[in-house]
Amino acid sequence: MVHTFFRRARQIFLMMFFAMGLAACDINAVPRYDEDTKAAWSEVLNQYQRRADLVPNLVETVAGFARQEKETLTAVVEARSKATQMQLPPDILNNPEAFKQFQQNQAALGGALARLLVVVEKYPDLKSNQNFLSLQSQLEGTENRITVARRDYILSVQKYNTELRTIPGRWVAGVLYPEAEVKQTFDITEQAKEAPRVKF
Amino acid sequence: MARFIRGRDTYIWAIRSLALLLCAIHSVAGHPGFAAEPKFPQLTGRVVDEAALLSPPVRERITGWLAEFERASKRQLVVVTVKDLQGYPIEDFGYRLGRAWGIGEKDRNTGAILLVAPKEREVRIEIGYGLEGELTDAISRAIIEKDILPAFKDGNYEQGIINGTAAILKVLGWEGDTPGVTVDAPGSAQELPPIPLLILIILFVIFRFGRYGIFTGRRGRGVWGARSRGGFSGGGGSFGGGGASGRW
Numbered sequence: 457m458v459h460t461f462f463r464r465a466r467q468i469f470l471m472m473f474f475a476m477g478l479a480a481c482d483i484n485a486v487p488r489y490d491e492d493t494k495a496a497w498s499e500v501l502n503q504y505q506r507r508a509d510l511v512p513n514l515v516e517t518v519a520g521f522a523r524q525e526k527e528t529l530t531a532v533v534e535a536r537s538k539a540t541q542m543q544l545p546p547d548i549l550n551n552p553e554a555f556k557q558f559q560q561n562q563a564a565l566g567g568a569l570a571r572l573l574v575v576v577e578k579y580p581d582l583k584s585n586q587n588f589l590s591l592q593s594q595l596e597g598t599e600n601r602i603t604v605a606r607r608d609y610i611l612s613v614q615k616y617n618t619e620l621r622t623i624p625g626r627w628v629a630g631v632l633y634p635e636a637e638v639k640q641t642f643d644i645t646e647q648a649k650e651a652p653r654v655k656f
Numbered sequence: 657m658a659r660f661i662r663g664r665d666t667y668i669w670a671i672r673s674l675a676l677l678l679c680a681i682h683s684v685a686g687h688p689g690f691a692a693e694p695k696f697p698q699l700t701g702r703v704v705d706e707a708a709l710l711s712p713p714v715r716e717r718i719t720g721w722l723a724e725f726e727r728a729s730k731r732q733l734v735v736v737t738v739k740d741l742q743g744y745p746i747e748d749f750g751y752r753l754g755r756a757w758g759i760g761e762k763d764r765n766t767g768a769i770l771l772v773a774p775k776e777r778e779v780r781i782e783i784g785y786g787l788e789g790e791l792t793d794a795i796s797r798a799i800i801e802k803d804i805l806p807a808f809k810d811g812n813y814e815q816g817i818i819n820g821t822a823a824i825l826k827v828l829g830w831e832g833d834t835p836g837v838t839v840d841a842p843g844s845a846q847e848l849p850p851i852p853l854l855i856l857i858i859l860f861v862i863f864r865f866g867r868y869g870i871f872t873g874r875r876g877r878g879v880w881g882a883r884s885r886g887g888f889s890g891g892g893g894s895f896g897g898g899g900a901s902g903r904w
Binding site for chain 1: 672747748751792793794796797895896897898899900
């Protein structure tokens with residue numbers, strides 16, 4: 457009798473212990489951080505799209521004043537079409553090659569736009585054109601939003617990956633979320649190269 | 657109980673305890689900080705004049721507009737001058753400051769910041785997500801170029817800040833009593849408020865001081881700028897890097 461009583465008590469005790477352990481481990485952290493990274497990624501895509509949408513207008517305006525800068529303009533148009541036409545695979549966040557490709561395409565567009573804005577310095581008429589000034593400030597604002605969106609994404613992925621790779625989270629994921637994978641993230645150095653710093 | 661602490665049970669017990677301990681440590685220690693943040697000034701009111709560019713009457717006046725603007729529209733605009741940007745680009749400093757203070761309504765993100773860094777000679781209008789449609793980058797840029805920078809170039813920071821604030825408020829649909837804004841010449845008599853208003857002010861002051869004691873008013877926040885209870889604080893809005901910057 458005493459024997460079964462202790463056995464039962466021990467069972468209950470262990471179950472409580474286990475439940476407490478799980479609660480302390482926060483078993484929902486992995487899916488929650490996963491959703492955060494997805495939201496942050498959507499914002500990145502959204503801001504890149506916004507930049508791409510500005511390009512046709514910008515190219516047209518610049519071409520009106522500086523037709524001889526054909527090379528620079530063509531480079532921008534080509535970089536844009538390359539960036540927007542890339543089919544993003546659904547697993548892009550876990551796919552190093554696709555992710556790298558995406559990043560390179562966007563960096564190429566950023567670089568082409570930066571060169572365009574340097575070339576523009578030679579055309580005072582264009583620089584004082586209201587339409588151009590407006591586009592330029594929008595482009596500048598969008599580049600800044602891209603930087604912010606990228607940083608937010610980097611931070612969210614860092615949080616997610618850390619959860620997935622450090623001990624309690626790793627065990628939780630191993631048991632409950634075997635499909636969870638470490639995600640790709642931007643490297644900041646490339647961003648520093650790409651961001652056009654326009655002087656006025 | 658003796659049996660419970662022996663043999664294989666002991667082993668399992670030890671493993672479980674260890675796991676739980678790790679979990680506990682994990683949840684207490686949390687994750688290490690991911691990114692260094694600049695040190696932000698304290699949000700002491702709607703006008704935070706760390707660089708001391710504004711005289712008290714001007715500060716009071718702007719605070720009054722901003723308070724009135726929030727009452728009318730639930731939106732928040734904050735004017736900030738900083739001693740320096742601690743090596744951060746102003747764009748970077750601006751949105752982080754906005755997030756740290758949570759300017760603007762939560763979820764609607766209707767906040768904006770006019771940030772002036774006299775040491776770096778940079779100014780920025782930082783726009784919360786929810787106001788980006790109205791106070792666009794292009795409009796922000798125009799305000800900086802037309803209303804703020806000319807005065808700043810003359811070294812007249814007060815006038816530039818007053819003009820800029822008034823222009824931003826106008827774009828956001830609030831005109832209030834901002835027309836013809838000029839800095840009062842030193843010594844010029846300030847217009848006295850009409851008598852009923854005066855009585856109200858006195859009653860308000862008595863009520864306020866009677867309830868909270870004379871020294872509760874925080875610096876940088878006048879009786880006018882204060883909400884009926886509590887100090888000024890951000891509503892929890894967020895920022896995504898919208899706006900424009902200028903240099904002089």
